[in-house]
Amino acid sequence: MGERTHDPVTAPARERGPVRVHFGLRGPFRGPVPFPPSPPSSPSPSGERPTPRTEPPAPGAGPDGPRPGGGRRSPLDRFFRITERGSTLAREVRGGATTFMAMAYIVLLNPVILSVPDAAGHTLDAGQVTTATAFAAAATTLVMGVLGNVPLALAAGLSVSAVLAYQVAPVMTWPSAFGMCVIYGAVIVLLVVTGLRRLIMDAIPLAMKHAITMGIGLFVTLIGLVQAGFVTSMPGPGGVPGAKPVQLGTHDMLTGWPVLCFAVTVLLVFVLQVRRVPGAILTGIVGGTVVAGAVHHFAGLEEKDWGGRNVPEISGSLVATPDFGLFGKVSFGSVADAGAVTVGVIVFTLVLAGFFDAIGTIIGIGQQAGLADDEGRMPGLNKALAIDGAGGVAGGIAGASGQTVFVESTAGVGDGARTGLASVVTGLGFTLCLFFTPLARIIPTQVAAAALVVIGAMMMSNARHIDWSDTATTVPVFLTTVLMPFTYSITAGIAAGCISYVVIKAAQGRWREPGVLMWALAAVFLVYFALGPLEGWLGA
Numbered sequence: 001m002g003e004r005t006h007d008p009v010t011a012p013a014r015e016r017g018p019v020r021v022h023f024g025l026r027g028p029f030r031g032p033v034p035f036p037p038s039p040p041s042s043p044s045p046s047g048e049r050p051t052p053r054t055e056p057p058a059p060g061a062g063p064d065g066p067r068p069g070g071g072r073r074s075p076l077d078r079f080f081r082i083t084e085r086g087s088t089l090a091r092e093v094r095g096g097a098t099t100f101m102a103m104a105y106i107v108l109l110n111p112v113i114l115s116v117p118d119a120a121g122h123t124l125d126a127g128q129v130t131t132a133t134a135f136a137a138a139a140t141t142l143v144m145g146v147l148g149n150v151p152l153a154l155a156a157g158l159s160v161s162a163v164l165a166y167q168v169a170p171v172m173t174w175p176s177a178f179g180m181c182v183i184y185g186a187v188i189v190l191l192v193v194t195g196l197r198r199l200i201m202d203a204i205p206l207a208m209k210h211a212i213t214m215g216i217g218l219f220v221t222l223i224g225l226v227q228a229g230f231v232t233s234m235p236g237p238g239g240v241p242g243a244k245p246v247q248l249g250t251h252d253m254l255t256g257w258p259v260l261c262f263a264v265t266v267l268l269v270f271v272l273q274v275r276r277v278p279g280a281i282l283t284g285i286v287g288g289t290v291v292a293g294a295v296h297h298f299a300g301l302e303e304k305d306w307g308g309r310n311v312p313e314i315s316g317s318l319v320a321t322p323d324f325g326l327f328g329k330v331s332f333g334s335v336a337d338a339g340a341v342t343v344g345v346i347v348f349t350l351v352l353a354g355f356f357d358a359i360g361t362i363i364g365i366g367q368q369a370g371l372a373d374d375e376g377r378m379p380g381l382n383k384a385l386a387i388d389g390a391g392g393v394a395g396g397i398a399g400a401s402g403q404t405v406f407v408e409s410t411a412g413v414g415d416g417a418r419t420g421l422a423s424v425v426t427g428l429g430f431t432l433c434l435f436f437t438p439l440a441r442i443i444p445t446q447v448a449a450a451a452l453v454v455i456g457a458m459m460m461s462n463a464r465h466i467d468w469s470d471t472a473t474t475v476p477v478f479l480t481t482v483l484m485p486f487t488y489s490i491t492a493g494i495a496a497g498c499i500s501y502v503v504i505k506a507a508q509g510r511w512r513e514p515g516v517l518m519w520a521l522a523a524v525f526l527v528y529f530a531l532g533p534l535e536g537w538l539g540a
Helices: 075-080 089-103 105-113 126-148 158-171 174-194 197-201 206-228 257-274 282-299 333-337 340-368 383-400 409-414 421-440 445-465 469-488 488-505 515-529 531-539
Strands: 154-156 403-405
Touching: 075 340, 075 421, 089 282, 105 126, 105 154, 105 158, 105 421, 105 445, 126 154, 126 403, 126 409, 126 421, 126 469, 154 158, 154 383, 158 174, 158 340, 158 488, 174 383, 197 282, 197 403, 197 515, 206 340, 206 403, 206 445, 206 469, 257 282, 257 340, 257 383, 257 445, 282 445, 340 383, 340 488, 340 515, 340 531, 469 488, 469 531, 488 515
Parallel strands: none
Antiparallel strands: 154 403
């Protein structure tokens, strides 16, 4: 018998080695092939290698040889290149469903974050925000799947929503805030197209990128604690804030059943995560709502006990026609009134928040696939970031906040997703959510706020990437992280981190190391911090 040859396509998976996913720049997944190349053919007796065959492949053969199981590849398989990436239709559907379950909580959580009044005192309708959130997530995720052919799902970014709610809305109307969202999305697309994105990302130290994520994590945690009533401010005589800026509950003690429901939900989600239950956050919110419903019924609570917001009781139909009342309600009128410096700082903060949401997620998935290097760089970032930037525009137009790639996409990748078909499945899941918006109204704010605390804990995991023995690194990281929640401003944290970074480098005699761009950012942020005194001095 002849010597047995090794065929990398038909060989069992254990002989082929791991499948490597590649996010290609010039098209979906171009670059390294998913399977090892076939070994070179043996030379002929004359010493020359035989001429490669050019005949079309036999029926059932893939682009690199016969396909396991034989049979013709379906149009769906060819379009998404499922077989070429070592996946199957079942894996893609399962991975897409897993990602949807892991991130569906955003449909419930985003309306809670965007529930604050704007500068004119107007608040957004919760049902309309829920519809806008589901619609924008569905549209952008489908685009990422079909055009990008990558297993990445998008939805309203928590950091972007936090900036809109707590920095933009207080100085302008909600339509103008969504207009700022459109501007920041367009800026990201422009940065990607011109190549400036790479300059910005390379200029900001990797430790600072992690610090921004950590700071936003603490910020959204504080928002969740305040929304739930677990943390409140302590007023002094006459309602003036006293010496203690925050306190536990009311008068240093937890009061009311809703706060207890919040605490139970937080613990439930953490337990589910420890037990590695798929969709732990969504499952925990559902479980917390059931507990809240039982408490509401047996304790005889009223709407005012839940803060006059969502009440855990079913009234009317759970299915309704989507309310697109916020779609297209974008204005740029208040932008000019806010001032050039304020607008510039807001856009810069939104760009950074959206940028690092997407960068951190894509790098995380790239590391899971073995693509990112030690500096957090990976090929194929431009295409994903371009779609992500377009998501900022789409989210602003829809009235849902900027859309960004979600870290929960890694759940689907871990479950076998390798192509954009998984994103299509996730997008279809969000499409179905459009018709179940009344469900969001029975989830108490206190229960939904528990997800913010859990997300904050997850974002703080970036601390493992920081070299805490290097003072030149830890000081900017510390200031960036803690000033975001302590000042209730993401911009203030980023500004303090940038300024302290260049000052420390200069004190070490390494003033060239930060680069021109970081020095320019530090100068801009100095003006930002000194804006009040400067205006008073110039006015005088």
